[in-house]
Amino acid sequence: MKNVRLGSLVLLILLVAKAAPAGEITVAAASDLTFALTEIAHGYEQKTGNRVKLAFGSSGNFFAQIQNGATFDVFFSADVEYPRKLAASGLAAAPTLWVYGTGRIVLWAPAGSPLNFGKLGMKALLDPSVQKIAIANPAHAPYGRAAKAALERFKLYDQVRDKLVLGENISQTAQFVASGNAQIGILALSLAVAPTLKDKGTYWEVPIDSYPPLEQAAVIPTAATDKALARAFLDYVRTPEARAILRQYGFQPPPEKP
Amino acid sequence: MSWQALALSVKLAAIVSAVLFVVGMPIAYWIASSRWRWRFLVEAVVALPLVLPPTVLGFYLLVAMGPRSPLGRLWLRAFGHTLSFTLEGLVLASLLYSLPFAVQPFAAAFRSVDRQLVNASATLGVSRLRTFARVIVPLSSAGIITGLVLSFAHTLGEFGVVLMVGGNIPGVTRTVSIDIYDQVQSLNYAAANQTALLLLAISFITLSVVYAVNRKVWVL
Amino acid sequence: MKVGTDGDAEAPAGNRALSVHIQKGFPGGFELAAELEAPAGITILFGRSGSGKTTILGCVAGLLAPDAGRIAVGSRVLFDHAQRLNVPVVRRNVGYVFQDLALFPHLTAEQNVAYGLGRLAAGERQHQVQAMLEQFRIAHLAGRKPAELSGGERQRVALARSLVIEPQVLLLDEPLAALDLPTQSQLIADLRRWNREHQIPILYVTHSQREVFALGERVVVLDAGKVLAQGTPQQVLRAPLQETVAQLAGFENIFDARVIALHPPHGTMTCRLEGSSVELEVPLAKAVVGEAARIAVNAGDILMAVERPRGLSARNVLAGRLVGLEQEGITVHARVDCGVVFQVKLTPTARESLALAVGREVWLVIKTYSCHLLESEPG
Numbered sequence: 129m130k131n132v133r134l135g136s137l138v139l140l141i142l143l144v145a146k147a148a149p150a151g152e153i154t155v156a157a158a159s160d161l162t163f164a165l166t167e168i169a170h171g172y173e174q175k176t177g178n179r180v181k182l183a184f185g186s187s188g189n190f191f192a193q194i195q196n197g198a199t200f201d202v203f204f205s206a207d208v209e210y211p212r213k214l215a216a217s218g219l220a221a222a223p224t225l226w227v228y229g230t231g232r233i234v235l236w237a238p239a240g241s242p243l244n245f246g247k248l249g250m251k252a253l254l255d256p257s258v259q260k261i262a263i264a265n266p267a268h269a270p271y272g273r274a275a276k277a278a279l280e281r282f283k284l285y286d287q288v289r290d291k292l293v294l295g296e297n298i299s300q301t302a303q304f305v306a307s308g309n310a311q312i313g314i315l316a317l318s319l320a321v322a323p324t325l326k327d328k329g330t331y332w333e334v335p336i337d338s339y340p341p342l343e344q345a346a347v348i349p350t351a352a353t354d355k356a357l358a359r360a361f362l363d364y365v366r367t368p369e370a371r372a373i374l375r376q377y378g379f380q381p382p383p384e385k386p
Numbered sequence: 387m388s389w390q391a392l393a394l395s396v397k398l399a400a401i402v403s404a405v406l407f408v409v410g411m412p413i414a415y416w417i418a419s420s421r422w423r424w425r426f427l428v429e430a431v432v433a434l435p436l437v438l439p440p441t442v443l444g445f446y447l448l449v450a451m452g453p454r455s456p457l458g459r460l461w462l463r464a465f466g467h468t469l470s471f472t473l474e475g476l477v478l479a480s481l482l483y484s485l486p487f488a489v490q491p492f493a494a495a496f497r498s499v500d501r502q503l504v505n506a507s508a509t510l511g512v513s514r515l516r517t518f519a520r521v522i523v524p525l526s527s528a529g530i531i532t533g534l535v536l537s538f539a540h541t542l543g544e545f546g547v548v549l550m551v552g553g554n555i556p557g558v559t560r561t562v563s564i565d566i567y568d569q570v571q572s573l574n575y576a577a578a579n580q581t582a583l584l585l586l587a588i589s590f591i592t593l594s595v596v597y598a599v600n601r602k603v604w605v606l
Numbered sequence: 607m608k609v610g611t612d613g614d615a616e617a618p619a620g621n622r623a624l625s626v627h628i629q630k631g632f633p634g635g636f637e638l639a640a641e642l643e644a645p646a647g648i649t650i651l652f653g654r655s656g657s658g659k660t661t662i663l664g665c666v667a668g669l670l671a672p673d674a675g676r677i678a679v680g681s682r683v684l685f686d687h688a689q690r691l692n693v694p695v696v697r698r699n700v701g702y703v704f705q706d707l708a709l710f711p712h713l714t715a716e717q718n719v720a721y722g723l724g725r726l727a728a729g730e731r732q733h734q735v736q737a738m739l740e741q742f743r744i745a746h747l748a749g750r751k752p753a754e755l756s757g758g759e760r761q762r763v764a765l766a767r768s769l770v771i772e773p774q775v776l777l778l779d780e781p782l783a784a785l786d787l788p789t790q791s792q793l794i795a796d797l798r799r800w801n802r803e804h805q806i807p808i809l810y811v812t813h814s815q816r817e818v819f820a821l822g823e824r825v826v827v828l829d830a831g832k833v834l835a836q837g838t839p840q841q842v843l844r845a846p847l848q849e850t851v852a853q854l855a856g857f858e859n860i861f862d863a864r865v866i867a868l869h870p871p872h873g874t875m876t877c878r879l880e881g882s883s884v885e886l887e888v889p890l891a892k893a894v895v896g897e898a899a900r901i902a903v904n905a906g907d908i909l910m911a912v913e914r915p916r917g918l919s920a921r922n923v924l925a926g927r928l929v930g931l932e933q934e935g936i937t938v939h940a941r942v943d944c945g946v947v948f949q950v951k952l953t954p955t956a957r958e959s960l961a962l963a964v965g966r967e968v969w970l971v972i973k974t975y976s977c978h979l980l981e982s983e984p985g
Contacts, residue, residue: 188571259467265554268571293471293553308452309470505669506708508695510722510771524712
């Protein structure tokens with residue numbers, strides 16, 4: 129009698145466990161993470177059976193949406209400032225804030241461009257064949273701010289400002305150059321090494337000390353629908369396999385904190 | 387207060403409306419009077435911008451204006467630079483985007499003119515072109531004005547297409563809608579509000595004036 | 607000076623007749639096959655609505671293209687299918703007054719009339735417009751828009767507008783339909799005066815008999831897209847040969863009858879109306895006793911008496927009872943049962959002076975020659 133009861137209890141638990149639906153979270157991420165995070169999320173889904181819905185866009189946009197009640201489970205921002213502000217105003221849990229990498233900017237020109245980065249470096253921006261230079265909008269895009277800082281550091285900003293065209297986010301900036309409408313652009317390294325752009329042009333890393341570090345951080349907003357699952361995903365992104373993917377796509381790891 | 391952006395938007399809307407008047411009237415007249423069996427195809431093409439997301443239209447325009455497309459190359463050879471990131475580029479994009487807003491009211495107004503009046507004009511020996519000018523246009527004035535106002539207002543508020551091909555250059559392609567968006571993105575909500583309210587006021591006044599003046603209707 | 611006819615030869619003065627021979631098919635089965643000649647003067651196109659009258663006007667004006675045939679004014683050909691000739695509307699110089707007039711609502715009466723004279727110098731144009739306005743007695747309305755004019759005034763503006771361009775043909779589509787009687791009479795007088803002075807073919811569409819007799823020099827009867835009869839109003843409407851024409855011409859009394867006796871020396875024969883014992887003496891026709899016939903009598907041709915009349919020439923005197931009496935405008939429609947019911951048209955005066963009332967015993971008098979034998983129609 130006892131065996132039967134135990135047996136049926138086990139069976140019940142197993143049945144319930146099997147019947148439990150797979151978890152699902154929605155992740156908002158800066159557009160430069162498009163390729164890296166898609167691959168990472170795919171690996172996570174394979175491993176755990178949970179589903180990850182990814183939304184890519186401008187960090188500033190997501191920030192504003194979360195402020196106004198959006199229920200993303202995880203927010204991967206291209207700029208650490210946004211997660212910090214969310215945490216400060218209580219809209220995100222401060223302990224969950226994690227710097228996942230530092231962004232780098234590069235000069236990028238489409239294949240066939242006469243510009244020789246190796247020889248010219250930043251001076252390529254002054255080449256007479258350059259009529260338009262694409263950067264992300266410094267007013268609100270982190271990569272744009274970095275680009276402007278680098279231009280100022282190299283004392284080129286005033287000379288080139290008339291040629292600047294501003295992209296709403298770094299992806300749009302890349303689009304301006306990739307389509308040939310701008311002859312050169314200052315893009316994110318992560319986009320330059322992405323499969324869609326890799327063979328379409330050449331890039332040159334802008335010296336890292338010419339712009340403030342682009343710390344990029346993720347955070348779990350307090351309005352997240354499934355905090356446990358969000359934490360589980362974030363933990364997965366910290367694993368060596370996931371970090372390797374990040375590195376592969378140009379996200380340099382931050383210095384390890386104690 | 388971004389007066390420059392506002393002035394640019396008004397200038398763009400005015401240019402586009404003027405061009406749509408010149409270009410849209412013949413197209414609308416053809417649509418209203420043609421009996422070609424494939425006319426519906428032309429009507430569908432004209433109406434396309436109504437259903438295409440502005441960003442899609444903008445994207446294709448960006449590609450078309452670039453040096454890799456035959457049109458882009460033509461322009462490049464003629465003027466030394468591409469159409470993108472210029473006011474002319476915005477004008478072209480807005481023309482396509484606002485085309486149905488001009489052509490459809492024009493065509494509807496032309497169609498509503500009593501066919502017998504056109505017949506009467508013909509029997510009196512007046513050519514089709516003169517009939518258009520002396521009978522059809524005066525009797526379609528309400529529809530023509532509606533088309534102009536709609537294309538003006540539509541262009542004034544345009545965002546997606548300008549975003550894609552404009553490049554956000556102050557004084558050249560930074561229209562007021564882009565400007566407001568930038569303010570919001572930079573968390574400058576107060577400035578965004580100010581500009582938005584001013585835009586709203588100007589639009590409302592313009593529309594009211596036009597509709598007030600356009601109250602005459604031809605009876606009989 | 608002829609306006610709007612660049613390079614077209616003026617037809618020789620002697621032959622300016624309009625000649626129309628056309629066929630046109632429509633989806634839905636309606637087929638128009640019309641052949642008519644309209645010399646200078648007023649030719650009435652008479653028929654029911656839907657009989658094709660307006661289509662003919664459209665073809666002559668050039669607004670519609672026939673499938674086949676030929677339209678010419680004198681020696682000037684406007685349309686010839688065989689030769690692939692189709693003069694465009696704007697060059698035909700055909701004046702057309704539409705049924706709804708089609709006055710330009712945004713122009714004044716004067717501007718409407720001046721509309722077709724754009725190619726004249728301003729002074730000459732002004733002069734001609736003024737003359738036309740005066741001729742149609744609308745000069746004092748020159749500055750008014752159509753919405754500010756009465757029906758009759760608008761009609762005159764429409765006429766003036768079409769006539770000022772000196773057309774070679776004038777087309778009128780039911781021009782008097784919406785007007786009251788006094789205005790109709792006035793316009794008829796205007797038209798006849800203009801016609802006397804200018805002598806061009808005028809095609810005048812109407813379904814009113816009154817207008818046929820007031821205006822028509824010729825009438826063409828149309829039904830279901832075919833010309834049934836052409837001739838003077840007398841020939842065609844007073845003595846109709848065909849039943850359809852009779853119906854159109856308002857012969858309210860049409861009866862089946864059987865020939866019962868022939869009287870060759872008198873030139874008459876007697877027929878009994880089917881379903882009754884009423885006998886009518888009608889003009890002799892080629893028939894045998896016992897043969898069926900259709901007899902039509904116009905309601906306006908029947909006399910009514912309240913006492914049995916004596917000493918009359920008329921051969922048909924029928925006793926009957928008044929079973930219906932209605933007044934419509936200036937016409938009194940009476941129905942009298944003599945065994946068959948006859949429709950009789952009277953004046954209101956007659957009704958009063960005879961003190962007619964339903965139920966009264968009356969006598970009907972019908973001349974032999976008022977009885978028309980109708981041709982049996984094919985099918």
